[in-house]
Amino acid sequence: MTELSKTGAAVGEPVRSGAAPDAFLEVRDLKVHFPTDDGLVKSVDGLSFQLEKGNTLGIVGESGSGKSVTSLAIMGLHRLGARGKNVRMSGEIWLDGKELVSASPDEVRRLRGREMAMIFQDPLSAMHPYYTVGSQIVEAYRVHNDVDKKTARRRAVELLDRVGIPEPDKRVNSYPHEFSGGMRQRAMIAMALVNNPELLIADEPTTALDVTVQAQILDLIRDLQKEFGSAVIIITHDLGVVAEIADDILVMYGGRCVERGPVDDIFYQPQHPYTWGLLGSMPRIDREQTDRLIPVKGQPPSLINVPSGCAFNPRCPYADVPKDNVTRTERPELREVGGRHFTACHLSQEDRTRIWNEEIAPKL
Amino acid sequence: MSETETRAAVPAPRAEEKPLLKVEGLVKHFPLKKGLLQRQVGAVKAVDGIDFEVRRGETLGVVGESGCGKSTMGRLITRLLEPSGGRIEFDGQDITHLSTAGMRPLRRDVQMIFQDPYGSLNPRHTIGTIVSAPFKLQGVEPEGGVKKEVQRLLELVGLSPEHYNRYPHEFSGGQRQRIGIARALALKPRMVVADEPVSALDVSIQAQVVNLMDDLQDELGLTYVIIAHDLSVVRHVSDRIAVMYLGKIVELADRDALYEAPMHPYTKALLSAVPIPDPRRRGAKSERILLKGDVPSPIAPPSGCRFHTRCWKATEVCRTTEPPLAELKPGQRVACHHPENFEDQQPQDVVLLAAAKEAGELVPDEVLAQSAETSAAVAAAEAAAADTTGTAGTGETEVAEVAKETEVAKETGDK
Known part of the structure; x- marks a missing residue:
């Protein structure tokens, strides 16, 4: 633990450790490590970001890049399950002036559900099959509000109506299996x-859904955010989804943030070779048909043996551009490359601009 | 079925040649049983009368929402399931009701790639055993021995021959999908049916596998049927695309025609729902057609056109009469009474159903206006063309044709 907290603040902003931030949500140098028989799994390894109310942050990355563990850590759910027993966590998570990493499980429990809530990928396994949908919503409400069952039930019906379930006063008595995927x-x-x-926090909220239902749900999340003014973190691997809904994007690779910035910057002036790779891998329905996709070569890294230096170096086509083998020996820091746009890459600004303009952008 | 010119990408589109696979009126009903005596009380009409053919060397993409019957269709044409009705012809041979033994020689020619690279490989077998199984089952002794051939296959799909003695759990998802592909290609099949081959993979790995399948098709002259729900992927890989809804094919067309000027309202809604990875296009949300509610149950599908309960163009005829899958434009077959981007097939029927009016509220006005305009223009052009052909005024026909094309171009340009 001590060895973890000593590592330098690899962030763009100055970290005033210990002091409450101005931002609504601020994560500082978050590390979540799971010891296993095979070695230490560094799921999240030094992640920092901020989020204001009314804004949406999209976290993108491949499976195993640490995006879901980040959200579980914020919710205080990382301790669950067999692996969670020995979890090692360090860093700071500030939510509305309260620090969550050092908070007791009871304190976090009081916040969970009331100040922060989560939408999971698979609603069938996230809901209890034995209780009606209504009773599960009622329970969630009564845990945090001292009201009688009748009031809570009215609230449940009101919300089911708000999210677009037809005949909410009847459907409140249905069981999860009686709902279709979209309704669940x-x-x-x-x-x-x-x-x-x-x-x-929405962790892959539409991945299990059909595209027509996905459109409905994204619309709903957008409308609700406008109405309630909440801060939203949306975790997904689908760049189409974040382009639709996010204000800021954070790209994760191997448990770290490789690029972060406003959505337009990430899509039109991406700075990290991994982000280029993601954009090139994706067939685009809105563009002329291309003959071939431009995949990222190789496989995602193991989180036990994260490559030394830049975690992306074995897959990066430009790993040899910077001098002195620095990509393999030194871990790149997250540096600001423009207004609120950060990237962790050893390539010089000139090289990056040149490669993007000459080699990558024309092929996308 | 007349061939079109647009499919230049396919290695050998020979119009005279018979299709590799021909499906007529294919039906699969799964019985629902109830009670002590297991009396049949109904049926899930997973596939309910579909016709299509797969040409040699092409890639046919099949898209649709979950529950539309696309996977059942894939399992029927590979005869992993017994059809309840209809006819499947592979290379001129009727395979509809062949027994397992009867199918065995054909298994060399028809192979399948499955969605789940975790579930489709036996965890207790080595990669060598898995990929050599087709040789053992078919009693084939490849030149140079089985082991050598398996190692060649592993190299072909981008794995290392040293992986021969490893177990599936030692591989990542993308690598396992490659193993599944190697196994499917072992016997040099002519047709490969791939059910969601890349949907379980990460984006960067997905692109690797898509490119691999592309290369293998060129190299080995394969014919693919690719079943997927991701419309961007399907557009990338397919030459022709079939859109399914509740057990029926509602539109079957060449890729470019389908994506540029979809004729079935469902296709149009499906395409408009795809999230565009371009933040500046968020304004284009106004073109998005949101469909009302969920897909109806395939146990009791709606009468007439199955989409009429959610369609904003539905009229009385849609409720009563099922539209046939007709070739309205060369290379574009559609089952709709009131198609988009084309002349209305039932112009006398103009009164919208109540449900259609409700559905129409979710359709942006611009889309409605534009669609009416295009349909009218196409109809006018058709009428003009019909007039002039009588009087042999070829010049005017061309004008009408041009007018029609510009309408289509405008439509797609606006998107």
Whole structure:
């Protein structure tokens, strides 16, 4: 633990350790490590970001890049499950002036559901099959509000109506299996919103849904955010989804942030070779048909043996551009490359601009 | 079925040649049983009368929402399931009701790649055993021995021959999908049916596998049927695309025609729902057609056109009469009474159903106006063309044709 907290503040902003930040949500140098028989899994290894109310942050990355563990850590759910017993966590998570990493599980429990809520990828396994949808929403409401069952039930019906479930006064008595996938996801959003949380974390909220239902759910999340003014973190691997809904994007690779910035910068002036790779890998429905996709070569890194230096170096086509083998020996710091736009890459600004303009952008 | 010119990308589109796979009126109903005596009380109409063919060397993409029957269709044409009705012809041979033994020689020619690279490989077998299984089952002794051939296959799909003695758990998702591909290609099949081959993979790995399948098709002259729900991926890989809704094909067209001027309202809604990875296009949200509610149950599908309960153009005829899958434009077949980007097939029927009016509220006005305009223009152009052909005024026909093309171009340009 001590060895963890000593590592330098690899962030763009000055870290005033210990002091409450101005931002609504601020994560500082967050590390979540899981000891296993095979070695230490560094799921999240020094992550920092901020989020204001009313804004949406999209976290993108491949499976195993640490995006879901980040959200679980914020919610205080990282201790769950067999692996969570020995979890090592350091850094700071400030939510509305309260620090969560050092807070007791009881304190976090009081916040969870009321100030911060989560929407999971698979609503069928996230809901209890034995209880009606209504009773699960009622429970979520009564845990944090001292009201009688009748009032809570009215609130449940009101929310089911708000998220677009037809005949909410009847459907409140249905069981999760009686709902279709899209309706279940709506019901889970209703459950997450029942206490008007100020922070909503959606972990792959539309991945399990069909594209027509996905459009409905993204619309709903957008409308609800406008209405309640909450801060939203949306975790996804689909760049189309973040382009639709996010204000800021954070690209994760190997447990670290490789690029972060406003959505337009990430899509039109991306700075990190991994972000280029993601954009090139994706077939685009809005562009002329291309003959071939431009994949990222190789496999995602193991989080036990993260490559030394830049974690992306074995897959990076430009790993040899910077001098002295620095990409393999030194871990790149997150540096500001423009207004609120940060990247962690050893390439010089000139090289990056040149490669993007000459080699990458024309092929996308 | 007449061939079109637009499919230049396909290695050998020979119009005279018979299709590799021909499907007519294919039906698969899964019985629902109830009670002590297991009396049949109904059926899930997973696939309910579909016709299509797969040409040699092409890639046919099949898209649709979950539950539309696309995977069942894939399992029927590979005869992993027994059809309830209809006819499947592979290379001129009727395979509809062949027994397992009867199918065995054909298994060399038809192979399948599955979605889940974790579930489709036996965890207790080595990669060598898995990839050599097709040789053992078919009693084939490849030149140079099985082991050598397996190692060649592993190299072909981008794995190392040293992986021969490893187990599936030692591989990542993308690598496992490559193993599945190597196994499918072992016997040099002619047709490969891939059910969601890349949907379980990460974006960067997805691109690797898509490119690999592309290369293998060129190299080995494969014919693909690719079933997927991701419309961007399907557009990238396919030459022709079939859109399914509730057990029926609602539109079957060449890729470019389908994406540029979809004719079935469902296709149009489906395409408009795809999130565009371009933040500046957020304003284009106004073009998005949100469909009302969920897909109806395939146990009791709606009468007439199955989409009429959610369609904003539905009229009385849609509720009563099922539209046939008709070739309205060369290379574009559609089952709709009131198609988009084309002349209305039932112009006398103009009164919208109540449900259609509700559905229409979710459709942006611009889209409605534009669609009416295009349909009218196409109809006018058709009428003009019909007039002039009588009087042999070829010049005017061309004008009408041009007018029609510009309408289509405008439509796509606006998108």
